[in-house]
Amino acid sequence: MKMAEGQVNKFSKLHSYFWIYVSCIMSKWLALLLCITSVYHVTCLNNGLALTPPMGWLSWERYRCITDCETYPDDCISEKLYMEMADLLVSEGYKDVGYQYVNIDDCWMSKERDGRGSLVADPERFPHGIKHLADYIHSKGLKMGIYEDFGTKTCGGYPGSKFYLQEDAETFASWGVDMLKLDGCYTNAADYEYGYPIMEFFLNRTGRPMLYSCSWPAYVSNPDYVKIAKYCNIWRNYADIGDSWDSVRGIIDFYGKDKGNFSKVAGPGQFNDPDMIIIGDYGLSYEQQRTQMALWSMMAAPLFMSSNLRKMPQKSKALLQNKRAIAINQDPLGIQGTRIDMIGKNIQVWTKQISPKGKSFAFTFLNTDEGGSPTKISYPLKKLGAIAPAGYNVTEVFSGAFVGMFKPQDSLNVSVDPTGVFFGMAKFLG
Ligand SMILES: *[C@@H]1O[C@H](CO)[C@@H](O)[C@H](O)[C@H]1NC(C)=O
Numbered sequence: 262m263k264m265a266e267g268q269v270n271k272f273s274k275l276h277s278y279f280w281i282y283v284s285c286i287m288s289k290w291l292a293l294l295l296c297i298t299s300v301y302h303v304t305c306l307n308n309g310l311a312l313t314p315p316m317g318w319l320s321w322e323r324y325r326c327i328t329d330c331e332t333y334p335d336d337c338i339s340e341k342l343y344m345e346m347a348d349l350l351v352s353e354g355y356k357d358v359g360y361q362y363v364n365i366d367d368c369w370m371s372k373e374r375d376g377r378g379s380l381v382a383d384p385e386r387f388p389h390g391i392k393h394l395a396d397y398i399h400s401k402g403l404k405m406g407i408y409e410d411f412g413t414k415t416c417g418g419y420p421g422s423k424f425y426l427q428e429d430a431e432t433f434a435s436w437g438v439d440m441l442k443l444d445g446c447y448t449n450a451a452d453y454e455y456g457y458p459i460m461e462f463f464l465n466r467t468g469r470p471m472l473y474s475c476s477w478p479a480y481v482s483n484p485d486y487v488k489i490a491k492y493c494n495i496w497r498n499y500a501d502i503g504d505s506w507d508s509v510r511g512i513i514d515f516y517g518k519d520k521g522n523f524s525k526v527a528g529p530g531q532f533n534d535p536d537m538i539i540i541g542d543y544g545l546s547y548e549q550q551r552t553q554m555a556l557w558s559m560m561a562a563p564l565f566m567s568s569n570l571r572k573m574p575q576k577s578k579a580l581l582q583n584k585r586a587i588a589i590n591q592d593p594l595g596i597q598g599t600r601i602d603m604i605g606k607n608i609q610v611w612t613k614q615i616s617p618k619g620k621s622f623a624f625t626f627l628n629t630d631e632g633g634s635p636t637k638i639s640y641p642l643k644k645l646g647a648i649a650p651a652g653y654n655v656t657e658v659f660s661g662a663f664v665g666m667f668k669p670q671d672s673l674n675v676s677v678d679p680t681g682v683f684f685g686m687a688k689f690l691g
Pocket residue numbers: 304305306307308309464465466467468469470471
């Protein structure tokens with residue numbers, strides 16, 4: 262029997278209410294999700310955001326879940342922290358070079374939802390509420406991000422969005438949120454592939470463009486990156502960064518291995534996220550800070566600093582604001598750089614195509630040796646992908662120093678410090 266369109270809608274609504282009812286009594290989350298996906302057509306993410314990797318500041322690595330504002334008045338998760346960081350993004354020049362988002366992470370909420378089931382900010386630490394904070398951040402010409410979790414609780418034990426996805430999307434939109442990081446603690450492995458798309462659907466329905474950061478692939482063993490990129494602007498696929506070289510090195514190795522070729526999925530609107538920038542914190546030497554800035558630029562990574570902007574060492578600030586490194590990260594092609602070669606067992610060779618396509622590229626030699634003296638290397642430009650016979654102008658990215666003019670068959674001779682990099686850019690002549 263053929264039904265008229267109105268009848269079909271009515272039928273599917275009834276059908277959906279039936280399944281919501283069944284899922285409630287059986288607490289079968291999956292049934293609810295399946296039913297919603299069948300009723301509404303969940304379409305691809307098309308919010309026009311993250312055409313280049315997003316840049317900003319995010320509290321998690323540096324400020325974690327500090328809620329004791331008496332003992333830690335400057336470090337606790339509070340409106341004061343985010344307002345001060347917003348002020349500093351502007352006054353210290355970060356905004357001018359592209360850092361735009363001020364992102365709240367876990368532990369901003371009250372332990373319970375309010376009587377109507379809505380999320381509320383902790384009243385002591387956020388006495389004016391999140392809308393007020395968003396207004397403040399917007400008044401500085403910046404954007405505000407927030408954190409939730411797709412499970413029943415956030416990783417820090419605060420109310421999660423499971424069973425409240427629609428309400429929470431609407432709450433965030435009403436507050437003026439510009440970005441959502443949705444974590445994946447406290448849920449079942451089978452739920453991710455349904456839950457994250459459903460949240461994308463509800464975010465879209467609010468009508469407010471919100472950049473969507475998914476922790477989905479970090480929680481599953483063989484992520485379907487092509488599918489994930491359909492629903493998320495950026496996605497975390499590896500463990501949280503910590504304040505150490507070991508942690509940075511582990512992430513670089515994971516991205517170097519590129520299991521399942523996840524680098525290929527990156528492009529405008531969709532980027533792999535190797536996690537925050539810890540430059541200016543406690544764990545990295547200056548060489549290692551250069552390494553993180555170089556590699557995160559090469560990987561077309563979102564650049565979210567997690568550090569104390571009130572006390573940023575000058576040299577660290579100069580790295581974070583290096584315009585040539587940022588331009589490589591923000592290149593409009595959005596191509597993720599990859600590790601293409603090893604020289605011996607300690608020198609990693611990375612390349613990234615930049616505009617104009619096929620004519621210019623960035624490259625990095627990373628020395629993972631943890632002792633001794635700088636390593637001298639000689640490497641033919643053609644092995645980096647240089648093919649134009651007219652040759653290339655090579656510059657060192659951090660300093661902008663001109664290294665020389667090279668033909669594809671010429672070799673580049675550089676010296677790379679232990680746990681450091683040579684970060685270069687080759688521009689086609691002609
Ligand atoms: C919602 O999705 C539609 C279809 O993909 C898209 O055109 C629209 O811009 C999206 N709106 C928001 C707010 O993301």
